[in-house]
Amino acid sequence: MTTTDDDPTTLNHREKHVTGATIWLTGLPSAGKTTIAYELAGRLRGEGHRVEVLDGDEIREFLSAGLGFSREDRHTNVQRIGFVAELLASNGVHVLVPVIAPYADSREAVRKRHGAEGTPYVEVHVATPVEVCSVRDVKGLYAKQAAGEISGLTGVDDPYEEPESPDLRIESHTQTVQESAASLYALLSERGLA
Ligand SMILES: Nc1ncnc2c1ncn2[C@@H]1O[C@H](COP(=O)(O)OS(=O)(=O)O)[C@@H](OP(=O)(O)O)[C@H]1O
Numbered sequence: 492m493t494t495t496d497d498d499p500t501t502l503n504h505r506e507k508h509v510t511g512a513t514i515w516l517t518g519l520p521s522a523g524k525t526t527i528a529y530e531l532a533g534r535l536r537g538e539g540h541r542v543e544v545l546d547g548d549e550i551r552e553f554l555s556a557g558l559g560f561s562r563e564d565r566h567t568n569v570q571r572i573g574f575v576a577e578l579l580a581s582n583g584v585h586v587l588v589p590v591i592a593p594y595a596d597s598r599e600a601v602r603k604r605h606g607a608e609g610t611p612y613v614e615v616h617v618a619t620p621v622e623v624c625s626v627r628d629v630k631g632l633y634a635k636q637a638a639g640e641i642s643g644l645t646g647v648d649d650p651y652e653e654p655e656s657p658d659l660r661i662e663s664h665t666q667t668v669q670e671s672a673a674s675l676y677a678l679l680s681e682r683g684l685a
């Protein structure tokens with residue numbers, strides 16, 4: 492062991508690179524999942540962590556191309572993302588996953604996969620009420636559903652099974668983006684993951 496290895500600052504710095512985790516942000520469309528994920532990603536990167544954001548829209552363009560929004564397809568989508576997230580997290584990456592994941596059994600399977608591998612897993616419910624999400628309507632989906640142009644929109648005419656005991660619940664409608672990201676950062680810190 493060299494003198495440098497004994498330096499607690501160096502050790503701490505090195506540990507930050509080896510402890511990965513999957514942080515799954517579940518919630519309705521326009522709840523704030525993506526915004527919080529990128530805000531947190533910036534902070535974690537600034538501290539030297541390796542970070543990947545597995546954005547739902549990007550995943551659906553490539554890894555899950557061809558899948559729709561039936562229960563079965565959403566389950567398949569979530570399992571694929573969970574598989575990739577675990578691979579990355581077990582190799583020291585902080586993986587942020589802003590994906591709806593509306594079904595409790597799909598989320599549970601992802602948690603179990605991480606548990607089986609001993610990979611840290613954090614479930615965050617971005618618990619913005621549908622009334623707020625439909626006003627934000629970042630992608631215009633709520634308006635389209637109301638106009639009868641689409642159906643099967645999560646939280647409106649398709650199920651969203653709320654997490655019963657998430658690791659963290661974020662009330663995005665009562666705080667700023669920075670406050671939401673900070674509450675998640677605090678939890679990671681508490682668990683030795685940030
Ligand atoms: N019917 C319907 N229901 C829900 N969401 C819809 C739908 N059609 C398209 N979209 C857009 O696709 C994004 C959801 O994809 P995800 O992969 O995150 O969802 S899922 O976990 O597979 O249910 C989701 O992204 P976010 O708004 O960022 O959540 C939507 O923009």
Ligand SMILES: Nc1ncnc2c1ncn2[C@@H]1O[C@H](COP(=O)(O)OP(=O)(O)O)[C@@H](O)[C@H]1O
Nearest residue numbers: 520521522523524525526629663666667668671
């Ligand atoms: N505390 C907050 N956390 C996250 N987003 C917020 C918050 N307050 C307001 N917003 C806004 O809500 C919208 C959420 O959109 P987005 O992150 O794309 O949602 P989702 O990924 O869940 O579909 C953004 O316009 C964002 O600026």
